Amino acid sequence: RAPSQHAMLRIQSKTCITGILPPELVERCLEFLPFEEVHTNAKQVSKAMRSAARRCLTRGRWRPLKYVVENAMVTNALERPSSAAETATFRAAWAVDPRQVLLEFILLWNNKRESCLAGDSTILTDTFWNWDRGNTLAGMVGVFKPSVARFLALVEPSIDGLGRLTMALERVERYLVKKGPGRFETVMPIKFLSLWTERLGESALVTRWLPGYAGNENLMMNLDELLNPESLVGSGLESWAEPSDMASFIFWLREWDSDEIHRLSDIALALSMNWQDRQKSGAFVAAAVFFVARLRSDLDEESAA
Numbered sequence: 594r595a596p597s598q599h600a601m602l603r604i605q606s607k608t609c610i611t612g613i614l615p616p617e618l619v620e621r622c623l624e625f626l627p628f629e630e631v632h633t634n635a636k637q638v639s640k641a642m643r644s645a646a647r648r649c650l651t652r653g654r655w656r657p658l659k660y661v662v663e664n665a666m667v668t669n670a671l672e673r674p675s676s677a678a679e680t681a682t683f684r685a686a687w688a689v690d691p692r693q694v695l696l697e698f699i700l701l702w703n704n705k706r707e708s709c710l711a712g713d714s715t716i717l718t719d720t721f722w723n724w725d726r727g728n729t730l731a732g733m734v735g736v737f738k739p740s741v742a743r744f745l746a747l748v749e750p751s752i753d754g755l756g757r758l759t760m761a762l763e764r765v766e767r768y769l770v771k772k773g774p775g776r777f778e779t780v781m782p783i784k785f786l787s788l789w790t791e792r793l794g795e796s797a798l799v800t801r802w803l804p805g806y807a808g809n810e811n812l813m814m815n816l817d818e819l820l821n822p823e824s825l826v827g828s829g830l831e832s833w834a835e836p837s838d839m840a841s842f843i844f845w846l847r848e849w850d851s852d853e854i855h856r857l858s859d860i861a862l863a864l865s866m867n868w869q870d871r872q873k874s875g876a877f878v879a880a881a882v883f884f885v886a887r888l889r890s891d892l893d894e895e896s897a898a
Contacts, residue, residue, distance in 0.1 A: 759829025
């Protein structure tokens with residue numbers, strides 16, 4: 594056959610798949626794709642695929658997460674008690690994919706999606722993206738920060754959830770690593786941990802290195818917690834895939850003096866001491882050692898400049 598005929602066959606095989614399979618089966622297949630693929634890319638394939646993606650997001654596995662992304666931040670920000678049904682939806686979203694929930698919060702913040710429009714809620718879109726309720730804009734108060742804190746306290750209502758929250762922060766760290774330098778405290782894992790622990794009343798876990806100063810850049814995790822082999826931070830990190838992401842994560846949990854950077858390797862050793870996968874434990878420690886060496890090299894170059 595001519596090349597054009599081969600191309601036509603390939604095109605037909607792609608566009609006709611939704612016509613061959615029942616809509617319910619197409620929808621079921623989409624549920625195995627990542628949320629972002631269903632939410633964006635799948636809708637661009639064809640009209641039939643777009644319809645299947647919408648059904649998947651409104652009726653299927655991803656329905657709770659779609660609700661959280663599009664509604665929870667607004668309704669939760671009104672400081673009214675969450676209904677039993679709403680709380681159940683929050684927890685269902687967390688159960689489906691906690692990593693994606695936290696990543697969606699970051700994407701909401703960075704991309705400023707139009708999910709909070711002026712209306713009956715009296716919350717303006719521009720105001721919504723302020724992290725702190727204490728930050729004012731045109732006489733309104735920011736709502737994103739307290740909404741995230743409230744959501745996290747509903748899905749993980751005790752400090753025993755620290756391991757699960759650490760596990761869920763993997764995708765956020767991967768996103769920030771890919772994004773490159775220039776990360777802001779407001780979108781870093783330590784901010785999520787701070788919002789959550791403050792809401793639970795567990796303020797000793799995340800402290801401020803400048804007492805009395807409430808700036809976003811003034812947060813760090815308790816060093817004793819990080820050096821504790823029984824810490825739930827370690828149990829959460831054991832599920833992470835990339836040792837380099839683990840090393841980056843623990844670095845950004847604190848503000849470091851140049852003479853204590855070496856403690857990163859001690860922390861990696863402590864947090865992975867009880868891991869069943871000893872190969873992964875060794876890789877984590879090696880990544881921390883490499884991270885420290887790179888930091889020292891950068892500091893030496895800055896001193897020599």
